[in-house]
Amino acid sequence: MSYPPGEFALIARLTARLSQSRRVVLGPGDDCAVVAAPRAPQLVTIDSMVEGVHFEVGWASPEEIGARALTVNLSDIAAMGGLPTVCVVNLAIRAGLSARFFDRLYAGLGAAARAAGVDIVGGNVTRGTALAITIAQMGEVRGAPMRRDAAWPGDEIFVTGTLGDAAMGWRVLAGKLRARGAARKFVIDRWRNPIARLAAGQRLARIRPVPAAIDISDGLWQDLGHLLERSAVGARIEAPALPLSAAYRQIAGDDATLALSGGEDYELLFCLRPGASARALSRRLGVAVARIGVITRGAGAHLIGGAAPRHGGWDQLRGPG
Amino acid sequence: MSYPPGEFALIARLTARLSQSRRVVLGPGDDCAVVAAPRAPQLVTIDSMVEGVHFEVGWASPEEIGARALTVNLSDIAAMGGLPTVCVVNLAIRAGLSARFFDRLYAGLGAAARAAGVDIVGGNVTRGTALAITIAQMGEVRGAPMRRDAAWPGDEIFVTGTLGDAAMGWRVLAGKLRARGAARKFVIDRWRNPIARLAAGQRLARIRPVPAAIDISDGLWQDLGHLLERSAVGARIEAPALPLSAAYRQIAGDDATLALSGGEDYELLFCLRPGASARALSRRLGVAVARIGVITRGAGAHLIGGAAPRHGGWDQLRGPG
Numbered sequence: 001m002s003y004p005p006g007e008f009a010l011i012a013r014l015t016a017r018l019s020q021s022r023r024v025v026l027g028p029g030d031d032c033a034v035v036a037a038p039r040a041p042q043l044v045t046i047d048s049m050v051e052g053v054h055f056e057v058g059w060a061s062p063e064e065i066g067a068r069a070l071t072v073n074l075s076d077i078a079a080m081g082g083l084p085t086v087c088v089v090n091l092a093i094r095a096g097l098s099a100r101f102f103d104r105l106y107a108g109l110g111a112a113a114r115a116a117g118v119d120i121v122g123g124n125v126t127r128g129t130a131l132a133i134t135i136a137q138m139g140e141v142r143g144a145p146m147r148r149d150a151a152w153p154g155d156e157i158f159v160t161g162t163l164g165d166a167a168m169g170w171r172v173l174a175g176k177l178r179a180r181g182a183a184r185k186f187v188i189d190r191w192r193n194p195i196a197r198l199a200a201g202q203r204l205a206r207i208r209p210v211p212a213a214i215d216i217s218d219g220l221w222q223d224l225g226h227l228l229e230r231s232a233v234g235a236r237i238e239a240p241a242l243p244l245s246a247a248y249r250q251i252a253g254d255d256a257t258l259a260l261s262g263g264e265d266y267e268l269l270f271c272l273r274p275g276a277s278a279r280a281l282s283r284r285l286g287v288a289v290a291r292i293g294v295i296t297r298g299a300g301a302h303l304i305g306g307a308a309p310r311h312g313g314w315d316q317l318r319g320p321g
Numbered sequence: 322m323s324y325p326p327g328e329f330a331l332i333a334r335l336t337a338r339l340s341q342s343r344r345v346v347l348g349p350g351d352d353c354a355v356v357a358a359p360r361a362p363q364l365v366t367i368d369s370m371v372e373g374v375h376f377e378v379g380w381a382s383p384e385e386i387g388a389r390a391l392t393v394n395l396s397d398i399a400a401m402g403g404l405p406t407v408c409v410v411n412l413a414i415r416a417g418l419s420a421r422f423f424d425r426l427y428a429g430l431g432a433a434a435r436a437a438g439v440d441i442v443g444g445n446v447t448r449g450t451a452l453a454i455t456i457a458q459m460g461e462v463r464g465a466p467m468r469r470d471a472a473w474p475g476d477e478i479f480v481t482g483t484l485g486d487a488a489m490g491w492r493v494l495a496g497k498l499r500a501r502g503a504a505r506k507f508v509i510d511r512w513r514n515p516i517a518r519l520a521a522g523q524r525l526a527r528i529r530p531v532p533a534a535i536d537i538s539d540g541l542w543q544d545l546g547h548l549l550e551r552s553a554v555g556a557r558i559e560a561p562a563l564p565l566s567a568a569y570r571q572i573a574g575d576d577a578t579l580a581l582s583g584g585e586d587y588e589l590l591f592c593l594r595p596g597a598s599a600r601a602l603s604r605r606l607g608v609a610v611a612r613i614g615v616i617t618r619g620a621g622a623h624l625i626g627g628a629a630p631r632h633g634g635w636d637q638l639r640g641p642g
Contacts, residue, residue, distance in 0.1 A: 025362055029551065030469050031400035031536055032364035032460065041346055043353040046409040046445050046457055053448045079352035088367040090411075090455045124367050127374045129450045134411045136367055136457030139353065148351050215352055230350065 010099075011123050014106040023085065024119050033121035035086050035138075042085075043139035045076040051094075051131040059173045060192045062101050063108030066133070067193070070112045072217065073137035074196035075266040079215035081146045081205025082139035084198065086119045089135050092128030105133075116198060146205050146213035146270065151231035155212070155271035155295040158278065160197050160287045162245040163220055165190035167262020168252070183247035190245075194266040200285040204270055213270040219261040221309045224269060224301050237293035239306025261309035271295055331420075332444050335427040344406065345440050354442035356407050356459075363406075364460035366397040372415075372452040380494045381513040383422050384429030387454070388514070391433045393538065394458035395517035396587040400536035402467045402526025403460035405519065407440045410456050413449030426454075437519060467526050467534035467591065472552035476533070476592035476616040479599065481518050481608045483566040484541055486511035488583020489573070504568035511566075515587040521606040525591055534591040540582040542630045545590060545622050558614035560627025582630035592616055 015028040026034035049069045051057060060068065070087070077084045089109070093102070113120050118137070169191030171177035172184055179187065197215075204211055214227045220242075228235055242259045252258065272281075274294075281289040293304075301308070336349040347355035370390045372378060381389065391408070398405045410430070414423070434441050439458070490512030492498035493505055500508060518536075525532055535548045541563075549556055563580050573579065593602075595615075602610040614625075622629070 026466070026468065030466075031397040031534075032366040032403065032466070034401070034462065034466055035363045035365060037360060037362055038358050041358055042356045044356060044407065044409050044442055044457075044459070045353040046411045046443060046455075048411045048413065048445060048447045048455070050413060050447055050449050052450065076352040080355070082353065086365065088365050088457050090367045090369045090457075092369065092371060092453065121365055122367060124369060126369045126371055128371050128453065129373065132413065132449065132453070134367075134369070134455045136365075136409050136411075138365070141355065145347070145351075145353070145355055147347065213352075 010102065011125050014102060015120065015123055018110055018120050020119050024121055028122050033088065035121060038085065038140050040140040040142050043077055043080050043082045043141055043145065044136065045073055046134065046136040047073045047076065048132055048134040057131065062104035064192045066105040066107070066109030067112035069133035069135055070109055070118070071194050071196045072266065073135045074116055074198060075215040075217065077137060077139040078196045078198045078201035079146065079213050079268060080141055081201045081213070082141045083202065084116050084118045084137060084139045086121045087113070087135050087137040088122040089120060089133065091123065091125045092130070092132035093125060094128055094131055097131060116196070141205070143205055144210045146201070146211055148212060148214050148227045149230040150210060150212035151227055151233050151271040151295045153233055153295055153297045154274055156274050156276065156291055157235060157237070157269065157271050157293045157295060158281060158289050158291050159216065159220070159243060159267050159269050160200055160285065160289055161265070161267040162243045162248065163216070163265050163267065164248050164259030164262045165245050166194060166264040167258040168248060170264060179251045183250040186245065186247035187251065191264065194264065196266060197268045197287060200268060200287050203285050204268070207272065209273065211270040211272050213268055216265040216267045216269055217263065219263040220269065221260045221301065227269065228299065228301060234296040234298035235293055235301045236296055236304055237301055238304050241290060241292045243288065243290035256306055257309065331423065332446050335423060336441065336444055339431055339441050341440050345442055349443050354409065356442060359406065359461050361461040361463050364398055364401050364403045364462055364466065365457065366394055367455065367457040368394045368397065369453055369455040378452065383425035385513045387426040387428070387430030388433035390454035390456055391430055391439070392515050392517045393587065394456045395437055395519060396515070396536040396538060398458060398460040399517045399519045399522035400467065400534050400589060401462055402522045402534070403462040404523065405437050405439045405458060405460045407442045408434070408456050408458040409443040410441060410454065412444065412446045413451070413453040414446060415449055415452055418452060437517070462526070464526060465531045467522070467532055469533060469535050469548045470551040471531060471533035472548055472554050472592040472616045474554055474616055474618045475595055477595050477597065477612055478556060478558070478590065478592055478614045478616060479602060479610050479612050480537065480541070480564060480588050480590050481521055481606065481610055482586070482588040483564045483569065484537070484586050484588065485569050485580030485583045486566050487515060487585040488579040489569060491585060500572045504571040507566065507568035508572065512585065515585065517587060518589045518608060521608050522589060524606050525589070528593065530594065532591040532593050534589055537586040537588045537590055538584065540584040541590065542581045542622065548590065549620065549622060555617040555619035556614055556622040557617055557625055558622055559625045562611060562613045564609065564611040577627055578630065
């Protein structure tokens with residue numbers, strides 16, 4: 001970490017109120033943080049949330065922006081069945097944002113970290129042309145991690161929660177989609193306050209054989225594609241089985257486009273040997289679970305009872321699909 | 322990590338040629354990387370290099386830009402006396418840069434990683450308005466880490482290498498300073514190809530009591546200030562003792578301004594109980610070492626035989642000093 005004066009003062013203020021757990025030997029303020037050696041293999045992931053690409057400042061409160069930046073990382077830990085431990089935060093800041101804005105952003109980030117048992121052990125602030133929050137998140141996995149390459153023909157495919165709500169909220173906020181009342185509020189909230197399915201991921205990882213899993217960050221169709229590619233299998237998805245919220249149906253009817261390729265759901269997709277009931281899984285994982293299809297021999301995903309997306313979904317290099 | 326199609330293809334190509342050591346259980350391509358549990362306490366740091374703030378694309382080759390982004394992180398590991406292990410890379414890319422550019426950038430990054438024994442275990446690519454490379458670097462520290470808060474009145478202050486060259490190179494590249502011939506080439510090279518003092522840091526950390534240390538990324542005066550603040554001590558620095566290169570002297574004569582506050586040296590500053598000889602230390606650490614002053618009671622740094630900088634040095638929030 002580098003600490004120029006303005007930056008030093010800012011990061012010192014932002015990190016001053018962060019409490020640290022016993023695993024942190026040395027927290028923010030030195031060249032590196034020092035963390036006690038973990039007992040289990042370590043998970044590492046990095047993700048970034050960039051103003052003008054993923055969000056606009058007015059779309060959520062500063063607290064929500066901070067919490068959201070952490071949650072999208074925690075979702076990657078959840079997808080491996082891991083327990084999040086420590087993270088480091090790089091903040092690219094631009095002119096026009098107040099000290100109060102960053103205090104609130106860090107308050108939201110800190111609260112989300114505490115709720116997930118995460119220590120924010122270091123930070124770096126740099127000037128940029130847009131606000132960007134990049135977080136490297138570490139975690140532990142007690143048993144075997146849930147990998148993308150473990151799906152097997154015959155496996156049944158499940159997802160947690162409902163799909164497409166956040167993509168809908170994003171479009172409402174961006175002025176690309178109109179919605180009213182409670183449905184509007186619901187989908188916007190799903191975008192603003194995603195949930196990393198950490199407990200569900202940890203419980204899933206105890207199932208034997210360990211399920212193949214991925215988190216749905218770029219849209220079901222695309223993330224399913226990554227899992228299929230890594231596992232060298234295909235899939236048949238049943239369009240009527242896709243879990244759509246009441247708000248989604250109210251806004252889009254039966255059009256599953258955003259549920260298939262909208263992105264930013266942060267739900268888990270996982271594959272189990274045949275026979276598990278979605279109902280029993282819902283109870284076991286503490287979140288609604290829907291069976292949406294089956295893994296097949298061959299390659300690629302086929303949609304039964306609906307039109308497959310023309311392209312994969314959210315592409316951070318091209319913008320939303 | 323999230324992998325939209327364009328991004329997925331790009332990161333897959335960029336990381337395909339990265340070889341992984343045995344500590345990597347699962348490399349790039351899943352939601353997280355999995356790394357074997359380290360045996361020693363772990364170091365974690367994050368740093369970012371942003372186009373238009375820290376560099377311009379034309380100022381160095383893509384390979385140098387990639388290597389440099391890693392080196393500034395490795396310097397933080399060096400300042401703790403650590404051994405770098407794994408890193409994750411977040412690349413914010415903008416329009417107008419070719420696939421070849423990123424291949425070359427990653428080739429430079431990969432070569433620097435191999436040279437330092439670092440595994441690049443994960444990556445993420447996002448769109449942005451400027452090219453930015455953010456790296457979270459992990460390391461191990463076998464004994465006690467060198468901290469900023471361990472300086473003691475009476476300690477002698479040393480630095481490795483020479484100071485101010487890189488800041489001079491930066492100014493030459495930015496058109497703010499004129500220089501010619503070999504001196505110009507030397508200072509530009511010092512900016513383009515910084516060296517993380519990893520071996521020197523590891524050897525220093527074996528000295529007892531463990532020295533206080535910091536890397537000089539934001540200018541001697543400012544980084545010294547951080548060390549003094551954390552150690553609750555003062556310092557007396559002797560201006561004539563500052564190690565200036567022949568190229569520096571040729572361009573700036575005896576004006577030590579950039580050596581004091583230029584930034585981006587990535588040399589180590591460390592404090593030892595009195596009596597060590599700079600000559601013996603140079604041999605022991607494998608790099609030139611100069612004694613530049615002494616730790617005192619009280620607070621703040623005082624410059625003997627020269628004018629102290631008016632402000633701290635490189636401020637990433639304001640721009641170069």
